[in-house]
Amino acid sequence: MSETRLRPRDPQYLSRVQSIWDDAHFIKDVGYELSSIEAGRCVTTLVIQKRHMQQNNFVHAGVLATMADHTAGAAAGSLVARDQVVLTLEFKINLLRPAVGETLVCRSEVLKNGKTVIVSESEVFVVKKGREKLAAKAMVSLAVVGSSYR
Amino acid sequence: MSETRLRPRDPQYLSRVQSIWDDAHFIKDVGYELSSIEAGRCVTTLVIQKRHMQQNNFVHAGVLATMADHTAGAAAGSLVARDQVVLTLEFKINLLRPAVGETLVCRSEVLKNGKTVIVSESEVFVVKKGREKLAAKAMVSLAVVGSSYR
């Protein structure tokens, strides 16, 4: 159930979102990759490594949460004006199944494209031997702010 | 508003929580440290580095969320039996202020010590020049499960 009309205010949104992605230190450090971006939607991936796990070799909830949050932000960021950025106000994530596999894929889409607050939802899938399972789902609220915050 | 009676079921809870902490790969990788643990409460810290930041040099929401989640889990983990562990079911975090400073401190306490589900809350403070500010607050639900999940 996504927004029916999602028109980006900035025609150069692709390069802008890519550039913000490239500058996000923690995202680079953990190893998330931007797979695709379009107006109001974003897909990201992570190749699961030992360092992403908790004590029981499930992927840590924090790895899933960071991915759900940041991908939601990229989906929202595609819709704002050139001199705006988005900052997470809050999110909630439900961990639905243990994340055990080779890769994580996160798909986010904007549910509400507001002027001051954008709401996205994110689904994080774990891929094991080619089979995808929904590992976590999040709803994320983002503030639209001036790019002095960038 | 914490639980009035928080009696750990396992008298050896300190060493058990410490040992689970030491085995959590992602927590070690990001650099969180366990400062103190008592029955139903836990405090952790993180020395903020460049790699923890987003594009604007605020600490990334994912770093705050991971800390809120894991510290809540350690507070809850102090209360379960020796053959039990806790797994996060869900959490919600509100990012209240930009996290800019030298150190993060997270304080978690158990609000409800249930047999199958424990609820903790976490406050994450950013410390800048010796002054603490509340950067984020989270409520976390954790399932109590058999230690085969450990």
Add this chain to the structure above:
Amino acid sequence: MSETRLRPRDPQYLSRVQSIWDDAHFIKDVGYELSSIEAGRCVTTLVIQKRHMQQNNFVHAGVLATMADHTAGAAAGSLVARDQVVLTLEFKINLLRPAVGETLVCRSEVLKNGKTVIVSESEVFVVKKGREKLAAKAMVSLAVVGSSYR
């Protein structure tokens, strides 16, 4: 993205869910109606009246939240055993658009059918002159407990 296999443990789930619905005083009092129930899914409706509104004639967030919660519970309740009921552990709701119209329709489905915790999501639509708009979306965690709680 619903659960692929949602098999009710109780073949009499329809009459059981209907009977719990009929006994829920607050639901009767506000005026919600059960439209349809199947394994892991539920649809409910509410004819909007003045008494459901806040000061500005939008439907009150509490009316949307109660509907999202209770419909999620009915979807979950369809899947448990005859001697079990579900109790809400927590939910989070995003209010996406002002709810102004003649009717509310809530559609809930189970995302995770766990033994001790079931997770449902609910979408609440407002219908105005025959056109549906997504007014709110919620994720709900429910504990599966013995029917002594019924």
Add this chain to the structure above:
Amino acid sequence: MSETRLRPRDPQYLSRVQSIWDDAHFIKDVGYELSSIEAGRCVTTLVIQKRHMQQNNFVHAGVLATMADHTAGAAAGSLVARDQVVLTLEFKINLLRPAVGETLVCRSEVLKNGKTVIVSESEVFVVKKGREKLAAKAMVSLAVVGSSYR
């Protein structure tokens, strides 16, 4: 952990919040009462009746959620300018203990007094034979908007 400086922008905030309270139809209908209001804080009560209950004679989660949301809004509303109102963006509530008793008391306070978004937290207590127990806790985000929304 409340905001250290909570200065209302409107010196007439008491009468303004009271007036909005009096105009909220659903709140009147369910029976909530405004007990006290000060800058950034609000307390409300509800005398529990049969019609507030679910099938098992616990107070319905929707009654607790509506109270947590609306009281949080009144706490936030005390801080905005005369020509502004607040609208709930989202909230999350954890139901911690069955609400069985004679009265509900909700205490809300503002955690972050932002220009466009205010965050409050609400604790809902159930009072039984004079003894208070924490039944639910919520975090609520509210948008600050022009009073055309009132």
